[in-house]
Amino acid sequence: MTAPDPDGLLAEQLLRLTRRVHRIQKRHLERRELGITPAQSRLLRTLAHYGSPPRMADLAERLEVVPRAVTTLVDGLEASGKVRRVPDPANRRVIRIELTDDGRAALRELGAARRAAAEEILAPLGDDQRAVLGELLDTLVDGRAAARPGGPSL
Numbered sequence: 001m002t003a004p005d006p007d008g009l010l011a012e013q014l015l016r017l018t019r020r021v022h023r024i025q026k027r028h029l030e031r032r033e034l035g036i037t038p039a040q041s042r043l044l045r046t047l048a049h050y051g052s053p054p055r056m057a058d059l060a061e062r063l064e065v066v067p068r069a070v071t072t073l074v075d076g077l078e079a080s081g082k083v084r085r086v087p088d089p090a091n092r093r094v095i096r097i098e099l100t101d102d103g104r105a106a107l108r109e110l111g112a113a114r115r116a117a118a119e120e121i122l123a124p125l126g127d128d129q130r131a132v133l134g135e136l137l138d139t140l141v142d143g144r145a146a147a148r149p150g151g152p153s154l
Helices: 006-031 038-048 056-063 067-079 101-122 127-142
Strands: 083-087 095-099
Touching: 006 038, 006 101, 038 056, 038 067, 038 095, 038 101, 056 067, 056 095, 067 083, 095 101
Parallel strands: none
Antiparallel strands: 083 095
8 A cells, every 4th residue: 555645636636626616716806897818817917007008918928828818818809998009109010918907807807706606615715724724825926035024934
């Protein structure tokens, strides 16, 4: 008989949690009837982090996808009025992508859906447990120990 693999168990738990998070977020998105896919949602959130409208190549690099995938996402979002293609003022051959007012409103709805999904997922945890989880997640995301102001240390 082989000994249990604690890292294997943790990996499986992380994968199961990730799938659960995606399912719950998708359900919250569908309830709001925004007509936005999770991939389009990610593109909108990424777009909102730019100070000025980025090129599609910039979005593809940031999202770590091929440019064709961004074109498909932008096509769908443009058709629904959430983004628009605009010429670069310095080089008219370059097309930039900017959020519309509808896109900004959709982002607010998406944020509310994400917060509702997070609250559903975190509901079983108390405040102290949430603080510890936040610190652990920071460490995993950053790849090193991260101190959170006011949070407990491990």
